[in-house]
Amino acid sequence: MKKAEQELLKTLGKSPLLVWGARMTGIGFLRFAGKHALNVVGVADSDASLCGRKLSGLTISLPAAIPALKAAHKGLRVLIAVSIKEDEIIGALAKLGIPAADCVRYSEFCGSFFTIDVTGTCNLRCPSCAYTVPGIKNPAGLMSYDDYVKITDKMMGEAGLVSHICLYSWGEPFLHPDLPRFIERTHALGIAAAVSTNLSIESAEKIENVIKLSPDYLKISTSGFYPEAYNSTHTGGNVDLVKSNLYRIKYFIEKHKAHIFVDVNYHMYRNNVGKDLEKMQEFCDDLGFVLSPCYANVTPVERLVNYHEGKVDAATRKFLDLLLVSLEKGREIAEPYRGRACRFLSNQVNINWDRSVPLCCVCFDMKTSTISKDYLKDSLAEINRRKERHVNCVKCMKYAIPPYLMGVNQAAWKKEADRVMRADAAREKKR
Ligand code: SF4
Ligand code: SF4
Structure with a gap:
C-alpha cells in the first residue's frame, strides 16, 4: 500500500465519517472508502440539486443536516473531498459546529488531482469556450491507448493517493474511439473514471x-x-x-x-x-x-485577460449580453478574494492528448501555457516546480480571474442573477 494511503487511513482511524463533496472527488474517495471498509455515515454537498440523491447507498444531504449527523454519530469527522473551494467549506463547517481539527482535507493525501484530455478537439464551437478564442490555434489530435497506459503507470508510481481520473478537459471524449478502453484501464487500476460530454x-x-x-x-x-x-x-x-x-x-x-x-x-x-x-x-x-x-461564465484565462484589457472580438461581445452575471460584476464579486492562493495551480495536474502539460486547466494556448512538453519525461516534482511564478499568473491574478472562475461567493452570484432576471421579466411585461 502506498504511504499516502497508509497515512490517510491512520488519520481517519475508526471515526464515523461524513464526506463533503458528492461529485468526482467524493466519488473517488467513496471508492477508496469501500475498498478499506471505512465507516462512512453520510455525504453532504452544498448543491441543492443533489440533495436526496443516493451515492454508494448513502443519501446526499445539504450542509444544514450536519449538526444532526454530529449529534447522532459521536466523534464525527468530515472528509472534505473537493478539488477547489476547500477554505470556503472549512469556514462553513465552523459555523455548523465542526471545528477545523475535525476536518480532513482529502487533497493533502492526494497531492494532485489528475485530468487527462484524451481528445484534443471538439465537435462544437461554443462562444464561451477556449475553442473559439480568436488567434489560438492549438494542434488537434487523440491520445493513443499506449500513451494512456504509460501515463497512468507513471502517475501511480509518483503521485500520492490517486482515486479518480477525469478523462476530459477542453476536448469531447466521446470523439475518441478508445474511450471505453481508457475507462477499462482506469478501473483496472482501482480508480474511478469521470467523463464529461x-x-x-x-x-x-x-x-x-x-x-x-x-x-x-x-x-x-x-x-x-x-x-x-x-x-x-x-x-x-x-x-x-x-x-x-x-x-x-x-x-x-x-x-x-x-x-x-x-x-x-x-x-x-x-x-x-x-x-x-x-x-x-x-x-x-x-x-x-x-x-x-x-x-x-466565460473561459479560458486568455479570453478573460483580453476582455479586461479592452480586446473583445464581435462574437464574444454578442455572447456576453447573454450572461446573467456580467464580466464586470463577476470581477467585482471576485475582487475581495484576489490575493488568495490559486487552487487551479496548487492541486491539479492536467495532461493534454499529446502528453504535454499546461500550467492549469483554465489556460488554453499551448504556445504560452505549456510547462512540460512530455509528462513522461519530466518528474511530477519538476512539473510542479515549473508552475511557480509563471508569467501567465501575473495578469490572471491581477484581474481576479481564479476566484471568478471558481465562482466563489455564490450568494452574490445568485443575488446578481436574480436581479437581472427580474429586470428582464419587467421589460418583457412592458412589451
Ligand atoms: S468543449 Fe464543451 S464548451 Fe467547448 S466547444 Fe466543446 S462542447 Fe462547447
Ligand atoms: S493564476 Fe490563473 S493562470 Fe495561474 S494557475 Fe491560477 S488560473 Fe492558471
Whole structure:
C-alpha cells in the first residue's frame, strides 16, 4: 500500500465519517472508502440539486443536516473531498459546529488531482469556450491507448493517493474511439473514471460502449431545452440529439445494469432560465438524472485577460449580453478574494492528448501555457516546480480571474442573477 494511503487511513482511524463533496472527488474517495471498509455515515454537498440523491447507498444531504449527523454519530469527522473551494467549506463547517481539527482535507493525501484530455478537439464551437478564442490555434489530435497506459503507470508510481481520473478537459471524449478502453484501464487500476460530454453525438453504439463500462461519473453539459436558446450558446450542437441520447443512456444503464452518477450540467443564461429550464428539469426528473444548474461564465484565462484589457472580438461581445452575471460584476464579486492562493495551480495536474502539460486547466494556448512538453519525461516534482511564478499568473491574478472562475461567493452570484432576471421579466411585461 502506498504511504499516502497508509497515512490517510491512520488519520481517519475508526471515526464515523461524513464526506463533503458528492461529485468526482467524493466519488473517488467513496471508492477508496469501500475498498478499506471505512465507516462512512453520510455525504453532504452544498448543491441543492443533489440533495436526496443516493451515492454508494448513502443519501446526499445539504450542509444544514450536519449538526444532526454530529449529534447522532459521536466523534464525527468530515472528509472534505473537493478539488477547489476547500477554505470556503472549512469556514462553513465552523459555523455548523465542526471545528477545523475535525476536518480532513482529502487533497493533502492526494497531492494532485489528475485530468487527462484524451481528445484534443471538439465537435462544437461554443462562444464561451477556449475553442473559439480568436488567434489560438492549438494542434488537434487523440491520445493513443499506449500513451494512456504509460501515463497512468507513471502517475501511480509518483503521485500520492490517486482515486479518480477525469478523462476530459477542453476536448469531447466521446470523439475518441478508445474511450471505453481508457475507462477499462482506469478501473483496472482501482480508480474511478469521470467523463464529461456535450452528448451531441450521432452514434448510439459509441454511447452504449461507454455506458456498459460504468464510468463512475458522467457529466452532460447543456444550455437549453429548445433549439433556439441552446444553439446560441452550444453552437454546432443539436439539443434534440442530446435529449434522445439522454433517453438512450437511461436505456443502456438499465440494459447493462451500469452504476453511473449522471449529472446534467445546465449552464444558465438570460435566454434559457424560463420555460427551457423548467422543461429540462421535468425531463431529467423523468429519467432520474440530476440536473445541476450553474451560472454560465466565460473561459479560458486568455479570453478573460483580453476582455479586461479592452480586446473583445464581435462574437464574444454578442455572447456576453447573454450572461446573467456580467464580466464586470463577476470581477467585482471576485475582487475581495484576489490575493488568495490559486487552487487551479496548487492541486491539479492536467495532461493534454499529446502528453504535454499546461500550467492549469483554465489556460488554453499551448504556445504560452505549456510547462512540460512530455509528462513522461519530466518528474511530477519538476512539473510542479515549473508552475511557480509563471508569467501567465501575473495578469490572471491581477484581474481576479481564479476566484471568478471558481465562482466563489455564490450568494452574490445568485443575488446578481436574480436581479437581472427580474429586470428582464419587467421589460418583457412592458412589451
Ligand atoms: S462542447 Fe464543451 S468543449 Fe466543446 S466547444 Fe462547447 S464548451 Fe467547448
Ligand atoms: S493564476 Fe490563473 S493562470 Fe495561474 S494557475 Fe491560477 S488560473 Fe492558471
